[in-house]
Amino acid sequence: MExxxxxxxxVVAVVSALGLVLRRNPIHGALFLVVNLGCVAVLYLLLGAEFLALAQVIIYAGAIMVLFVFAIMVLIPGKEETGPDPLRSQRLLALPLGALLLFEIGLILHSSVFMGAPHPGVRPGSAAPPTAAGGIQSVGRLLLGDYLLPFEVTSVLLLAALVGVLALAKRRAG
Amino acid sequence: MVPESYYTVLSAILFTIGVVGVLVRRNPLVIFMSIELMLNAANLALVAFGHRAGTADAQVLVFFVMTVAAAEVAVGLAIIVAIFRLQRRLSVDELSIMRW
Structure with missing residues (x-):
């Protein structure tokens, strides 16, 4: 069942990712990306990461994609990517290069993940890892315990981004 | 129970699609969205490995990646808007100047 x-x-995730790359209209691409992010959120749920699934929907599908759609609406030239492509020969190289990259990643995964020994964190004696390790409770304890300093630094980062965006977006006088 | 290796394979496929998107497209917004796709694929692999290791640390790491991605998107879109204001067109092939 799972x-x-x-x-x-x-399948839905891969098709929506292909839609993002292949559709000419950036708005369609943004909507495909929302579908893809939702699929990844469901995969997080399947992996037992409820907190991340919720954060994915709220942060990515909610905040980031709204920002993207807003920017597309502001900037859209209507006719996107028209005219002859000056770098067509280079772009045709992208597909074989992508296939090569996938092959390399597959090779690395094959040698290290599928065939490799179990993670050092999992002792051979305790075959089943603790199932409750991924719950919201343990994530919250880690976030406000072991990772308290990075958590607070994150807020400084967001503030810096806020100020930076304001400085970039401000129209220069005259 | 789905083996974690399936998640890593899916993550590799999504990452490759994102890379091809960055290489093929000309609109900086679509390139930016492809980068988000790659970030998501990496996050998925990270959560899968964390599931395999049986710890929640990977989830905390992915949460930080999401926050950094949010900041990155805000700044990146502001830069794209500023470039568009200056040049009135959006094509990465023509954006060769690094100053204004």
């Missing part, structure tokens, strides 16, 4: 759900979600 396997069936995974394959359905995986």
């Amino acid at each position: 396997l069936v759900a995974f394959f359905v979600i995986a």
Whole structure:
């Protein structure tokens, strides 16, 4: 059952990612990306990461994509990517290069993940890792315990981004 | 129970699609969205590995990646808007100046 759900979600995710790359209209691409982010959120749920699934929907599908759609609406020239492509020969190289990259990643995964020994964190004696390790409770404890300093630094980062965006977006006088 | 290797394979496929998107497209907004796609694929692999290791640390890391991505998108879109204001066109092939 879980396997069936995974394959359905995986197919939807790959198709929506291809839609983002192949559609000419950036708005369609943005909507495809929303579908893709939702699929990844469901995969997080399947992996038992409820907190991340919610954060994915709120931060990515909610905040970031609204920003993208807003920017597309502001900037859209209507006719996107028209005219002859000056770098067509280079772009045709992208597909074989992408296939090569996928092959390399597959090779690395094959040698290190599928065939490799179990993670050093998982002792051979305790075959099943603790199932409750990924719950919201443990994430919250880690976030406000071991990772408290990075968590606070994140707020400084967001403030810096806020000030930077204001400085960039401000129209220069005259 | 889905094996974690399936998630890593899916993550590799999504990452490659994002790379091809960055290489093929000319609109900086679409290139930016492809970068988000790659970030998501990396996050998915990270969560899958964390699931395999049985710890929640990977989830905290992914949460930080999401926050940094939010900041990155805000600044990046502001830069794209500023470039558009200066040049009135959006094509990465023509954006060769590094000053104004």
